[in-house]
Each structure stands twice: as C-alpha cells, then as structure tokens.
Amino acid sequence: MNKVVKIDYLSRVEGEGGITIKIKDGKIESLKLDIFEAPRFFESFLKGRYYTDVIDFVARICGICPVAYQMSAVHAIEKIFGIEPEKPIKDLRRLMYCGEWIESHALHMYMLQGPDFYGLESAWAGREYLEIAKTGLRFKKLGNQILGILGGRPIHPVSVRAGGFYKVPDKKTLLALMPQLEQAYEESLKSIKWAAGLPFNNNIMDMEYISLSHESEYPMNYGSVASNSGLNIQMEEFLKYFQEYQVEHSTSLHAGIKKDTSVSSYMVGPIARLNLNYDRLPEEIKTAVSESGISLPIKNTHLGIFARAVEIAYAFLTSMSIIKDYEKPDRPFIGADPCAGEAVWITEAPRGMLIHRYNLDSKGYVKDCTIIPPTSQNLSHIEKDIYNFIQHNLDKPADFIKKESEKIIRSYDPCISCSVHLVILKG
C-alpha cells in the first residue's frame, strides 16, 4: 500500500508552503513541510543599520504581527542602553500588544481556520458562516483601531521608539473606545463557547510547550521562559538551550530544546501560554474557561482556536482596564544615549515566543543580530503532529489524509513569511 500525499501550496495560512508525505508498505517513509517562501535576509541587511531603523525594519518581517517584532526589538535595545520605560508607557505597549493579539487571533479564528469546521473554502463561501465571520471582522476592526490610535496605523505602526513612544494619546481618545470594547468583550465571551463547541478531531499527544511566564500578569512583554517539563530560565539564557537540528524525515532545519543528551521539539503559542499561565487570568475569564467544558491543560493541539478565543476575551478585558487606569505621562519617552552591548529579549507574539538578540556598537549601529520567530520553533512540532495523525490513519484514502494534514497545519496559525529565517528552502 503505497501512496503520496502532496499539497503544493497551502491555503489560508500566511506565506508560502506545502507538504509532501510518502507512505510505503504501510509506513511513513518521509514527511516534509516544504517552505518555498523566498528569503529576505533581514539579519543581513540589519547589520550596520542604526538602532532606530531596526524598529521600523523588523516590523516588515510580518504584516500580521509587526507589533511583536517591534516589541522584542525595542525591549532588547532598551536593555542594552540600560533604560526602562515608565509605567504608563509599559501599559500602552501592553495595550498595543492587546490590539495585535485581537487583530491577529480574530483573523485566524474567523477568516482562516474557522471555515475548516464548516467544510468551507473561505470565510465568505457560505451564507450561514458569513454571519459568524462578521463577529470576527468586528473584533479585528477594533483590534486594528487600538493599533491605529497607538501606532498610527495597524500594519507597520510607526510610533514605537527606544524609551517609549514618539507621541502618546490623550486619555480622552482612548476612552472613546470603551463602549465598543465593552460590547466586544461580551461578544468574545460568547465566542469562547462557540470555539469550545466546534467539532475537533481527537489528537491528544505528549508535548512540551514553552512560553513566557510572569509572576503577576499573563505574559506579553515580560517574564522568564517556562515549560511544562520544569524549564524555568531567564530570557538571556534561552539561546543556550535552543538548538537547530536535522531529522530524518525532513529536509527542514528544526528547532528544539536541549535536554541532557537529546534535543526535542516543542510548541509555542496560545495553547502553551494558556496552559502555563491560566493562574494569571482574571476570575471572570477563568469562569468562562471552566464553563466552556474544555479542561486544562489542553493536550489536543487542534484546540488552538479555543485558546485564541480565550486570549481575545482576555485582551479586550485588559484593554479596558489599561484605558481606565491610564494617566497620560508628562513625556512620551525617556532619552537614551546609545552604547555598545548585547541583549536578548523575548515577547509573546500572537503565535508564540519571538526571540531577538542584538549586538550594537558604541554608536548604536547593529554589529549582528538573531531573530527567531514562533513559527520556526513550531515547524518541527507541526511535522510531529501530522506524523502522529497519519500513524493512526495509514489505511485512510490519500485525499482524507491530505485534507486533515492541512487542517493540522492551519490549527497552528503558521506564519511562513516570518519563519523562513530558520529553514532550508526547497531547492
């Protein structure tokens, strides 16, 4: 029983990739995620650029999560300069991240992955689903409005700078969002129920998941790196534990976490965050989670859409509380003198941990840098997930395997445009 399952060009994911699975004599002979997104060499052209350019440039790695790139970069640069922004600035940055989580998660849940549960080719392919998609569009619009106010525009915002922002909004401007936020929050609690009730495949697997973890808040810009197997290290140590490695069934370079003698794949993203940081959620979100009937920790990787729904509700609630407490600071940023140094910073992009490392010279120009996007870290786990699924469905028709594999990939919300930093491209 031999078959080849091939998807040339994945749809409803960000960026360009495909998958080839070869099954021979009832066994998986090879399984390969093909990434044919063209490389752009960001780390190369960042070399020699001034630190202010870094914040504008790295946004361009991803049109869907530019804030994440700016956040990891600006915090790393501030660490090198030895400055820490004031509380209102930290709060505004968190609000900005909320906007991005909302916009990115809503896009994925309603426009990209949602149609899978209704057997549709797109969010606008069915009348009934279109009504559901409209909820997503409302969420997305509000997330984008937050980004518009704080960043000037939702895609590639322009306001973030070392030490703070170029300009910060008045409280009045932010308060104008409150009625919409309250309404959206109520709606988002319902969407947790909607997501929890979707027809998921049972795909429970042993997995290691990693996210930031913070003593008092659900992680975005701060925290240490934690995993469900007991890892708990500082951000700057992470690269020592992180390793790229090669596996037999794939030509892609994989990212793993070093154990005593071995390297293993891990998952980052909303499921990892929710599982590891449930305690940090406000009571009303916890109630919504427990009423949904989904128990934590989540062990089924297909429940990403549920974790995203929870995080959208959390982001709306957090946005409201930040806006209520906001007092406009006297100055939008604190000054900084460039100096030489190296720093690693990790923030939680919508899709998971985003690692940046910069080495600057004494004038503030980049000597070298490393950028590790969440999808690069997840690729190996995605392959493992598909492998696991096919093992149990070897006798099924190729078309079924193809459809289900595509769904598995999509459930991770992969951002292939970002991920090409790490993988070898198909020749």
Add this chain to the structure above:
Amino acid sequence: MKKPRVGIFKLTSCDGCQLSILNMEDELLSIIDLFDIAYFREATDRPLKGEFDISLVEGSISTDWQKKEIINIRWRSRTLITIGACATSGGLQALRNWSSLEGYKKYVYQSPEAINALSTSTPISDHVYVDYELWGCPISTHALSETLVSLILDRKPVIRKYSVCMDCKKKGIPCLLVSKGEPCLGPITLTGCGAICPSLEKPCYGCFGPKENGNIESLLRMFKNMGITQQECIMLLDKMNTYTYRKVRIEQSS
C-alpha cells in the same frame, strides 16, 4: 453584469498589503458582492485557474521561479496592479542589490548552498507591463478601493500625486524639517499615508516612495547643512523604496 474575476498573488513580501484587503472590514462584504475573488491563497482554497480581469500582485521578484511566475500572471490578467512597496519598488529586501548575496546567505543560513535566491530583488515593472502601481509600505486601503471601484466604473482612478508636505500643511502639523531640524523625507515622498509620522512628531521615512519630480538632491544638501553625513543621507533613502530612490537619483543626475 458578470462580476470581474480578481486574482490576488503573493511573491516576496510580508503579507501586509494582502492583509490590507482583509483589514477593510467595512468594505470587505461589498467587495465580495462586487467582485469574484477567484484566487487568494491567504483567504480561500480556490485553485489557480483561468484568466483574471484584475490581478493584484504583492511582493517583489527575488527568485528564478518568480521571474517565470510573473509572466504567467501577466498572461492571465487583463489589468495588473502592483500593491505595495515590494511589488512596486522592490521592497526592503532590495537592500541586497547593493551588497553581496553570498555574504547575505552565509550570515542567515547554515547551509547557504541550499538557498535559491536571485542576487537582486526588483519591482514587477522591471519584468512585465504594469497597468497601475499602488505605492506604500503598506498600501493605502483608500487608494486600493478607489482603484477597484474605478475599474468597475470604467474610469481612471484618482490617486493624488503631491508630497507628504501637503498633508502636513492641510492638517496643520508643524514642520519637523524647518522648525525642529529633523531629517524628514516629507518634501520628496508621495502622499498616501496622510502624514502619519509627522503627526506623531516622527520624521517621514518614505513608505510611499519618491514623488514625481521631487528635488532629492536639494533636500540631501539641506540635510548635509544640518550636519548629517553623506553615509547617513544614503541610509535615509535606503529603506523600503531603496531601489526606486537610487534609480530616480541616477535619472535626475543624467
């Protein structure tokens, strides 16, 4: 009337300009009513088939495969529109054009020999005829909907051609260049964003590329008089529209 068939294509890019289409939350449902979105990998499973009345192309040409693909797209398209700085101007990744590709590859990838990339990143118009070019990193959704609507109405799209400075004057934003001595690219940059950066007290960094007949050399002379080095001046232009700025400077000097 039959709905025009629209294809949305991606080459080397960040997906941001395609996302702009999905970000037109209020207009999206009307767009779907008015147009048949026949190909859009980011949002639908529909396979690439047939011909298109309108093709929107995001991304620059940076691999051999894309050089062939853009000819294929052109063959299939009655009207081809480039969306964004990558497709219209080569994008940020065109910075490699002024450097060594081999060095670039070695720095990012462990096995550089496996990387299939051209030594340049170039705009679509270097390869095939382009009917309309939408500038910006990202594009203005207003310009996009204006272009789409005008194609349905069979008229020319009205896209403003003046500089960012005009936006600042209209909005009453104090001039960063004159009053604060900041190196603002507003005078030579095409309008489109609505002067977002100056409104946040940040100098314009040229997302929409050079305005036609802007006096680049004169602005650079002014920057130099402000104490900015030659090298820094070049870096100010070497961003998302580096390819076009350099091209225009050569044209202007000859």
